[in-house]
Amino acid sequence: MIVFELFNYWIVIVLMMIGFFIVISRSNLIKKIIGLNIFQTSVFILYISTGKISGGTAPIIAENVTVYSNPLPHVLILTAIVVGIATTALALSLVIRIKASYGTVEENEILQRDQS
Amino acid sequence: MSMDAVDVAFTEAAVGAGISPLLMLATLAIVGRYQKTSATLPSPAAAFILVFITGSLLIVGTLDMPAFGAADAPAQLHVAPRYIHLSGEEIGIPNMVTSVLASYRAYDTLGEVVVIFTAGIGVLSLLGFSNSQNNAYFIDKIIAQDEHKILRIVAKILIPPILLFSLYVQFHGDFGPGGGFQAGVIFAAAIILYTLFFGLEVARKVINQTFIRVLASLGVLLYGSVGLVSLLSGKNYLDYHVFADDPQTAQHIGILVIELGVGITVACVMMLIFFSFIENIKQEEVR
Numbered sequence: 001m002i003v004f005e006l007f008n009y010w011i012v013i014v015l016m017m018i019g020f021f022i023v024i025s026r027s028n029l030i031k032k033i034i035g036l037n038i039f040q041t042s043v044f045i046l047y048i049s050t051g052k053i054s055g056g057t058a059p060i061i062a063e064n065v066t067v068y069s070n071p072l073p074h075v076l077i078l079t080a081i082v083v084g085i086a087t088t089a090l091a092l093s094l095v096i097r098i099k100a101s102y103g104t105v106e107e108n109e110i111l112q113r114d115q116s
Numbered sequence: 117m118s119m120d121a122v123d124v125a126f127t128e129a130a131v132g133a134g135i136s137p138l139l140m141l142a143t144l145a146i147v148g149r150y151q152k153t154s155a156t157l158p159s160p161a162a163a164f165i166l167v168f169i170t171g172s173l174l175i176v177g178t179l180d181m182p183a184f185g186a187a188d189a190p191a192q193l194h195v196a197p198r199y200i201h202l203s204g205e206e207i208g209i210p211n212m213v214t215s216v217l218a219s220y221r222a223y224d225t226l227g228e229v230v231v232i233f234t235a236g237i238g239v240l241s242l243l244g245f246s247n248s249q250n251n252a253y254f255i256d257k258i259i260a261q262d263e264h265k266i267l268r269i270v271a272k273i274l275i276p277p278i279l280l281f282s283l284y285v286q287f288h289g290d291f292g293p294g295g296g297f298q299a300g301v302i303f304a305a306a307i308i309l310y311t312l313f314f315g316l317e318v319a320r321k322v323i324n325q326t327f328i329r330v331l332a333s334l335g336v337l338l339y340g341s342v343g344l345v346s347l348l349s350g351k352n353y354l355d356y357h358v359f360a361d362d363p364q365t366a367q368h369i370g371i372l373v374i375e376l377g378v379g380i381t382v383a384c385v386m387m388l389i390f391f392s393f394i395e396n397i398k399q400e401e402v403r
Contacts (some may be wrong), residue, residue: 005183007253010175017171021376025163030143037136048121054185058120060292061204067187068276069120070196071203071212075221076160078213079228082297082382084236085131092143092390093242096396099147115257 008049015042027107029095033040047073060091122293123213126285127301134305135386138312142393156232203313208364209290210369217295218371218378222354226339229381233336236385240329243392254397256315264313271313278306286379287377294374300382307383308390316394325391328384335381 017036022035051073059071097103102113168189179268182189199216207215286299342354349358356370359364 002179005186006178006181008184009178009181013171013174013178016155016174020170021163021167024125024166030140030147034140037134037153039226048124049184050189050191051121052119052185053187056120056187058293059200060122061210061212068200068212070192071199071216072196073191074121074124074213075123075217076224076293078124078297079217081124081127081131082301083228083231083235085136085301086232086385086389088136089139089393090235090238090242092139093392094238095395096146097145097242106148116196 008045012042012046012049015039015045021100029098029105030092030105032107033091033095036091037088040080044077044080047077117256122335123211123295123298126293126298129303130298130305134308135301135390138308138390139393142390142397145397146393161328182357196388205342207351207367207371209368211290211292211294212376213293214289214295214371215367218374219356219367222343222374225378226343226354228380229336233255233332233381236332236388241394243396253395255311255341255394257318259315268313271309275310278309279303282306282383283285286375287372289375290371296380297382299375299379300385303379303383304386307387311390311394316391319391323391325388328387332381332384332388335377335379335384338377338380339374342370342377 019035019039019042020036022038023032026032026035051070053067053069054069056069057065059068059074061068073101095105099111102109102110141382182191186192199212199220203212203215203220204210208217209215282299282302285294285302286296289295289299296347307319310322342356344353345354346355346358351358354370359369360366
């Protein structure tokens with residue numbers, strides 16, 4: 001049935017759109033970063049879903065197993081998770097510095113400051 | 117996991133439970149909890165309509181995608197069968213994720229480790245300025261006020277197994293799920309737990325700041341110099357066959373050394389990032 005076949009992709013899209021909505025509709029920089037994180041998580045799920053083969057097992061060679069899931073997306077995503085947290089930390093520290101020099105983390109107030 | 121991604125599950129569990137929410141909370145503690153409401157915000161309705169249209173278009177797009185778990189999907193047909201069928205003979209280790217990560221795609225992994233290291237440097241240069249200003253950190257004051265005896269005892273029991281487990285994950289990554297990235301984040305999560313319960317002052321005595329800065333760069337250096345060794349021996353960069361005559365043994369040595377470099381860098385960078393966040397929380401900003 002098509003609902004079960006594509007259910008994972010739809011969840012990915014829902015998560016991605018939630019993240020996108022937060023990024024474009026909130027002006028608080030921390031909320032924007034949280035939105036980007038949700039967006040990023042949806043991409044992780046998309047990749048892992050494409051690697052799955054029904055009836056397969058985790059890609060570790062074992063006896064009596066012939067079908068393995070695709071190891072490539074796992075490699076890409078496990079490194080991407082760690083890289084993601086490092087870049088998130090960088091973004092958060094930028095927010096802390098913005099707060100220190102502008103006194104606010106609201107995007108529109110920062111823009112006002114810059115223009116005036 | 118139902119999607120067979122055990123290595124990814126490890127990483128996400130350690131990062132998602134141990135590190136990223138703490139960084140978010142630390143940032144919130146520094147910049148203040150409340151979002152200001154102002155009238156100049158763009159209307160959420162317009163954003164919602166845009167998001168709804170994009171989402172619907174994407175869902176229409178998925179109708180053409182291969183079914184979840186289909187064995188004949190394009191993603192399973194090109195390079196993956198080679199990894200699955202030949203990595204056992206070529207690399208000689210059971211965990212294909214580790215073979216692909218540390219041998220077939222070692223360039224990629226080197227790049228990612230460098231990105232993590234660079235992000236660590238970035239955080240340090242943005243936040244590491246206030247080292248000498250305040251001697252008593254705010255987190256130490258909170259810990260001095262509240263006793264939390266039960267939590268502390270539980271943490272004392274939990275931390276050594278977590279550290280041991282991270283070493284197991286590090287060195288057993290060839291055979292079971294695991295590897296440098298997972299071990300690094302698990303190790304860092306243990307140290308972060310320790311810092312949360314016993315204070316930054318004590319954690320600083322256990323983990324010397326300068327020492328982990330040096331170690332973080334040594335990890336990347338170790339990874340890069342493995343490539344240089346093979347380059348100087350007349351092979352391609354990161355070609356492990358120079359380490360031993362038997363190709364499988366050579367691959368095994370190369371992967372172990374590289375995973376060690378990855379693990380050291382990831383653990384040290386995560387700890388450095390956490391320490392620089394936590395020491396920036398000051399009294400007057402927490403209300």
